[in-house]
Amino acid sequence: MTKDHIGYNKIVNKSMFLVIEEALLFVKKNSGFPGDHHFYITFDTKFDGVDLSLNLLQKFPEEMTIVLQHQFSELDVKSNMFAVTLHFGNNPERIVVPYKAIRKFFDPSVNFGLDLNTGNYEQTIPSKNNTIKVNHETQDPHQPNILNGNETNSGQVISLNQFKKDLKK
Template structure:
Protein backbone atom coordinates (compact mmCIF):
# COMPACT_ATOMS: atom_id res chain seq x y z
CA UNK A 1 0.00 0.00 0.00
CA UNK A 2 1.35 3.44 -0.85
CA UNK A 3 1.83 5.90 1.96
CA UNK A 4 0.19 8.81 0.19
CA UNK A 5 1.21 12.42 -0.11
CA UNK A 6 3.64 13.50 2.59
CA UNK A 7 2.27 16.99 3.19
CA UNK A 8 4.37 17.50 6.30
CA UNK A 9 7.69 17.09 4.53
CA UNK A 10 6.48 19.06 1.53
CA UNK A 11 5.48 21.96 3.82
CA UNK A 12 8.81 21.88 5.65
CA UNK A 13 10.66 21.88 2.33
CA UNK A 14 8.60 24.85 1.11
CA UNK A 15 9.15 26.80 4.33
CA UNK A 16 12.90 26.17 4.19
CA UNK A 17 12.86 27.27 0.54
CA UNK A 18 11.23 30.52 1.66
CA UNK A 19 13.98 31.06 4.27
CA UNK A 20 16.61 30.28 1.61
CA UNK A 21 15.09 32.85 -0.77
CA UNK A 22 14.93 35.51 1.94
CA UNK A 23 18.54 34.91 2.99
CA UNK A 24 19.72 34.97 -0.66
CA UNK A 25 18.01 38.33 -1.13
CA UNK A 26 19.61 39.72 2.04
CA UNK A 27 23.03 38.41 0.93
CA UNK A 28 22.66 40.27 -2.38
CA UNK A 29 20.87 43.45 -1.27
CA UNK A 30 21.16 43.78 2.51
CA UNK A 31 18.23 44.07 4.91
CA UNK A 32 15.56 46.42 3.56
CA UNK A 33 13.92 48.97 5.86
CA UNK A 34 13.21 47.77 9.37
CA UNK A 35 13.41 44.05 8.53
CA UNK A 36 15.43 41.89 10.90
CA UNK A 37 15.36 38.26 11.95
CA UNK A 38 15.30 36.13 15.09
CA UNK A 39 16.45 32.66 14.07
CA UNK A 40 16.42 29.85 16.63
CA UNK A 41 18.81 27.05 15.76
CA UNK A 42 19.51 23.56 17.09
CA UNK A 43 23.18 23.85 18.03
CA UNK A 44 23.44 20.06 18.31
CA UNK A 45 22.74 19.59 14.59
CA UNK A 46 25.65 17.62 13.08
CA UNK A 47 26.24 20.18 10.28
CA UNK A 48 26.02 23.27 12.52
CA UNK A 49 29.35 25.10 12.65
CA UNK A 50 30.17 27.50 15.47
CA UNK A 51 33.02 28.33 17.82
CA UNK A 52 33.53 25.83 20.65
CA UNK A 53 33.05 28.51 23.32
CA UNK A 54 29.73 29.48 21.77
CA UNK A 55 28.57 25.86 21.55
CA UNK A 56 29.59 25.34 25.20
CA UNK A 57 27.46 28.33 26.16
CA UNK A 58 24.49 27.21 24.02
CA UNK A 59 24.71 23.39 23.86
CA UNK A 60 21.10 22.83 22.73
CA UNK A 61 19.83 25.93 20.91
CA UNK A 62 20.59 29.56 20.29
CA UNK A 63 18.48 32.42 18.99
CA UNK A 64 20.47 34.53 16.54
CA UNK A 65 19.59 38.13 15.74
CA UNK A 66 20.34 39.30 12.21
CA UNK A 67 19.83 43.04 12.33
CA UNK A 68 22.32 45.86 12.61
CA UNK A 69 25.66 44.13 12.11
CA UNK A 70 26.39 40.97 10.18
CA UNK A 71 29.02 40.11 7.60
CA UNK A 72 30.03 37.47 5.07
CA UNK A 73 26.49 36.19 4.45
CA UNK A 74 26.55 33.44 1.84
CA UNK A 75 23.78 30.98 1.06
CA UNK A 76 24.00 27.50 -0.42
CA UNK A 77 21.46 24.75 -1.04
CA UNK A 78 21.68 23.37 2.51
CA UNK A 79 22.17 26.44 4.69
CA UNK A 80 23.92 29.75 5.12
CA UNK A 81 27.18 31.09 6.50
CA UNK A 82 27.22 34.37 8.39
CA UNK A 83 29.49 36.25 10.75
CA UNK A 84 27.70 37.72 13.78
CA UNK A 85 28.94 39.79 16.69
CA UNK A 86 28.92 38.18 20.14
CA UNK A 87 30.08 40.69 22.76
CA UNK A 88 32.33 42.57 20.30
CA UNK A 89 33.72 39.27 19.06
CA UNK A 90 32.85 38.53 15.42
CA UNK A 91 32.19 34.80 15.03
CA UNK A 92 31.59 32.89 11.79
CA UNK A 93 28.67 30.44 11.81
CA UNK A 94 27.21 27.94 9.39
CA UNK A 95 23.50 27.28 9.89
CA UNK A 96 21.90 24.35 8.03
CA UNK A 97 18.32 25.13 7.05
CA UNK A 98 17.12 21.95 8.73
CA UNK A 99 18.67 23.08 12.04
CA UNK A 100 16.30 26.09 12.17
CA UNK A 101 13.37 25.68 14.55
CA UNK A 102 12.00 29.24 14.29
CA UNK A 103 12.44 32.10 11.84
CA UNK A 104 10.79 35.39 12.77
CA UNK A 105 10.79 38.84 11.17
CA UNK A 106 9.09 40.96 13.85
CA UNK A 107 9.08 44.07 11.65
CA UNK A 108 6.22 42.55 9.66
CA UNK A 109 4.95 40.10 12.31
CA UNK A 110 5.94 37.07 10.23
CA UNK A 111 7.17 33.81 11.67
CA UNK A 112 7.71 30.16 10.93
CA UNK A 113 8.09 27.43 13.51
CA UNK A 114 9.09 23.86 12.78
CA UNK A 115 7.50 21.48 15.27
CA UNK A 116 9.77 18.69 16.46
CA UNK A 117 8.23 15.71 18.22
CA UNK A 118 9.71 13.55 20.93
CA UNK A 119 10.72 9.98 20.09
CA UNK A 120 7.97 8.68 22.40
CA UNK A 121 5.26 10.30 20.27
CA UNK A 122 5.90 8.89 16.82
CA UNK A 123 2.40 8.03 15.59
CA UNK A 124 2.24 10.95 13.12
CA UNK A 125 5.97 11.41 12.81
CA UNK A 126 7.78 10.86 9.54
CA UNK A 127 11.29 9.54 9.25
CA UNK A 128 13.07 12.90 9.64
CA UNK A 129 11.57 13.47 13.09
CA UNK A 130 9.12 16.19 12.14
CA UNK A 131 5.43 16.39 12.86
CA UNK A 132 3.38 15.94 9.70
CA UNK A 133 1.57 19.25 10.26
CA UNK A 134 4.11 22.06 10.63
CA UNK A 135 2.92 25.11 12.49
CA UNK A 136 3.11 28.58 11.01
CA UNK A 137 2.61 31.50 13.38
CA UNK A 138 2.88 35.24 13.56
CA UNK A 139 5.52 34.97 16.27
CA UNK A 140 6.95 32.49 18.81
CA UNK A 141 4.27 31.80 21.38
CA UNK A 142 6.46 30.58 24.20
CA UNK A 143 9.13 32.62 25.90
CA UNK A 144 12.13 30.63 27.10
CA UNK A 145 14.35 32.18 29.70
CA UNK A 146 17.11 34.12 28.00
CA UNK A 147 16.65 32.44 24.62
CA UNK A 148 13.45 33.55 22.89
CA UNK A 149 12.38 37.17 23.16
CA UNK A 150 8.72 38.12 23.44
CA UNK A 151 7.91 40.15 20.36
CA UNK A 152 5.33 42.24 22.22
CA UNK A 153 8.24 44.36 23.51
CA UNK A 154 9.01 45.47 19.96
CA UNK A 155 5.52 46.20 18.71
CA UNK A 156 4.53 49.82 18.33
Protein backbone atom coordinates in the same frame (compact mmCIF):
# COMPACT_ATOMS: atom_id res chain seq x y z
CA MET B 1 -7.10 8.09 9.53
CA THR B 2 -5.55 7.19 6.19
CA LYS B 3 -1.77 7.15 5.96
CA ASP B 4 -0.27 10.11 4.12
CA HIS B 5 1.52 8.44 1.21
CA ILE B 6 2.22 11.77 -0.50
CA GLY B 7 4.18 13.17 2.44
CA TYR B 8 2.54 16.56 2.85
CA ASN B 9 4.52 17.44 5.99
CA LYS B 10 7.78 16.85 4.15
CA ILE B 11 6.55 19.04 1.28
CA VAL B 12 5.43 21.80 3.68
CA ASN B 13 8.75 21.72 5.57
CA LYS B 14 10.66 21.87 2.29
CA SER B 15 8.58 24.91 1.34
CA MET B 16 9.32 26.59 4.68
CA PHE B 17 13.06 26.02 4.20
CA LEU B 18 12.72 27.60 0.75
CA VAL B 19 11.05 30.68 2.32
CA ILE B 20 14.03 31.05 4.67
CA GLU B 21 16.53 30.55 1.86
CA GLU B 22 14.78 33.12 -0.36
CA ALA B 23 14.61 35.66 2.48
CA LEU B 24 18.32 35.23 3.21
CA LEU B 25 19.18 35.45 -0.51
CA PHE B 26 17.21 38.70 -0.72
CA VAL B 27 19.25 40.16 2.14
CA LYS B 28 22.51 38.98 0.59
CA LYS B 29 21.69 40.31 -2.90
CA ASN B 30 20.62 43.68 -1.48
CA SER B 31 23.58 43.96 0.90
CA GLY B 32 21.29 44.22 3.90
CA PHE B 33 17.71 44.58 5.01
CA PRO B 34 15.18 47.01 3.57
CA GLY B 35 13.16 49.09 6.01
CA ASP B 36 12.72 47.59 9.46
CA HIS B 37 13.09 43.97 8.37
CA HIS B 38 15.31 41.74 10.50
CA PHE B 39 15.40 38.06 11.37
CA TYR B 40 15.42 36.06 14.58
CA ILE B 41 16.64 32.55 13.79
CA THR B 42 16.55 29.84 16.45
CA PHE B 43 18.39 26.62 15.71
CA ASP B 44 19.46 23.34 17.31
CA THR B 45 23.16 23.70 18.14
CA LYS B 46 23.65 19.91 18.26
CA PHE B 47 22.24 19.29 14.79
CA ASP B 48 24.65 17.61 12.37
CA GLY B 49 26.31 20.26 10.21
CA VAL B 50 25.93 23.16 12.64
CA ASP B 51 29.33 24.80 13.06
CA LEU B 52 29.89 26.97 16.14
CA SER B 53 32.97 27.83 18.15
CA LEU B 54 33.50 25.79 21.30
CA ASN B 55 32.85 28.97 23.31
CA LEU B 56 29.38 29.46 21.76
CA LEU B 57 28.57 25.77 21.99
CA GLN B 58 29.33 25.83 25.72
CA LYS B 59 27.08 28.87 26.19
CA PHE B 60 24.32 27.41 24.01
CA PRO B 61 24.50 23.61 24.35
CA GLU B 62 20.99 22.91 23.02
CA GLU B 63 19.57 25.87 21.15
CA MET B 64 20.66 29.32 20.06
CA THR B 65 18.81 32.34 18.68
CA ILE B 66 20.69 34.77 16.48
CA VAL B 67 19.50 38.14 15.23
CA LEU B 68 20.38 39.30 11.75
CA GLN B 69 19.79 43.02 11.53
CA HIS B 70 22.59 45.57 11.33
CA GLN B 71 25.84 44.04 12.47
CA PHE B 72 26.59 40.89 10.54
CA SER B 73 28.93 40.10 7.68
CA GLU B 74 29.94 37.41 5.22
CA LEU B 75 26.42 36.09 4.74
CA ASP B 76 26.69 32.98 2.60
CA VAL B 77 23.47 31.33 1.42
CA LYS B 78 23.39 27.84 -0.08
CA SER B 79 20.53 25.51 -0.98
CA ASN B 80 20.86 23.51 2.25
CA MET B 81 22.47 25.93 4.73
CA PHE B 82 23.58 29.46 5.47
CA ALA B 83 26.64 30.87 7.17
CA VAL B 84 27.18 34.28 8.72
CA THR B 85 29.73 36.11 10.84
CA LEU B 86 28.38 37.76 13.99
CA HIS B 87 30.20 39.55 16.80
CA PHE B 88 29.92 38.40 20.40
CA GLY B 89 31.75 40.70 22.81
CA ASN B 90 33.73 42.23 19.92
CA ASN B 91 34.84 38.76 18.82
CA PRO B 92 33.84 37.69 15.31
CA GLU B 93 32.24 34.24 15.22
CA ARG B 94 31.47 32.30 12.06
CA ILE B 95 28.22 30.37 12.37
CA VAL B 96 27.08 27.70 9.91
CA VAL B 97 23.46 26.53 10.12
CA PRO B 98 21.82 23.87 7.94
CA TYR B 99 18.20 24.82 7.27
CA LYS B 100 17.07 21.54 8.85
CA ALA B 101 18.61 22.70 12.15
CA ILE B 102 16.36 25.78 12.24
CA ARG B 103 13.54 25.57 14.78
CA LYS B 104 12.09 29.08 14.44
CA PHE B 105 12.38 31.92 11.97
CA PHE B 106 10.76 35.28 12.69
CA ASP B 107 10.71 38.71 11.04
CA PRO B 108 9.05 40.94 13.66
CA SER B 109 8.80 43.91 11.30
CA VAL B 110 5.98 42.19 9.40
CA ASN B 111 4.97 39.72 12.12
CA PHE B 112 5.92 36.71 10.00
CA GLY B 113 7.25 33.58 11.61
CA LEU B 114 7.85 29.91 10.96
CA ASP B 115 7.92 27.32 13.72
CA LEU B 116 9.72 24.37 12.19
CA ASN B 117 9.45 22.29 15.36
CA THR B 118 5.81 21.69 14.59
CA GLY B 119 5.34 22.87 11.04
CA ASN B 120 3.52 26.02 12.15
CA TYR B 121 3.64 29.40 10.58
CA GLU B 122 1.97 32.61 11.55
CA GLN B 123 1.38 35.85 9.73
CA THR B 124 -0.73 38.92 10.21
CA ILE B 125 -2.61 39.67 7.01
CA PRO B 126 -3.97 43.19 6.54
CA SER B 127 -7.44 43.42 5.04
CA LYS B 128 -9.69 46.34 4.14
CA ASN B 129 -11.80 45.96 7.29
CA ASN B 130 -9.24 44.88 9.86
CA THR B 131 -6.16 42.81 10.43
CA ILE B 132 -6.45 39.05 10.33
CA LYS B 133 -4.04 36.93 12.32
CA VAL B 134 -3.63 33.62 10.56
CA ASN B 135 -2.11 30.87 12.68
CA HIS B 136 -1.39 27.85 10.54
CA GLU B 137 -0.75 25.53 13.47
CA THR B 138 -0.49 21.85 12.77
CA GLN B 139 -2.38 19.92 15.43
CA ASP B 140 -2.23 16.62 13.61
CA PRO B 141 1.24 16.15 12.10
CA HIS B 142 -0.34 14.97 8.85
CA GLN B 143 -2.94 17.73 8.51
CA PRO B 144 -2.04 21.42 8.39
CA ASN B 145 -4.58 23.93 9.62
CA ILE B 146 -6.60 26.11 7.29
CA LEU B 147 -8.50 29.35 7.64
CA ASN B 148 -12.22 28.94 7.03
CA GLY B 149 -12.99 31.13 4.03
CA ASN B 150 -16.40 32.15 5.38
CA GLU B 151 -14.84 33.93 8.34
CA THR B 152 -11.92 35.83 6.83
CA ASN B 153 -12.91 39.13 8.42
CA SER B 154 -13.47 37.67 11.87
CA GLY B 155 -9.86 36.73 12.46
CA GLN B 156 -10.96 33.26 13.54
CA VAL B 157 -8.62 30.38 12.85
CA ILE B 158 -10.06 26.93 12.35
CA SER B 159 -8.02 23.74 12.20
CA LEU B 160 -8.65 21.21 9.47
CA ASN B 161 -9.86 18.75 12.12
CA GLN B 162 -12.41 21.29 13.41
CA PHE B 163 -13.39 22.15 9.84
CA LYS B 164 -14.09 18.46 9.13
CA LYS B 165 -16.17 18.18 12.32
CA ASP B 166 -18.17 21.25 11.28
CA LEU B 167 -18.82 19.71 7.86
CA LYS B 168 -20.23 16.55 9.45
CA LYS B 169 -22.78 18.54 11.49
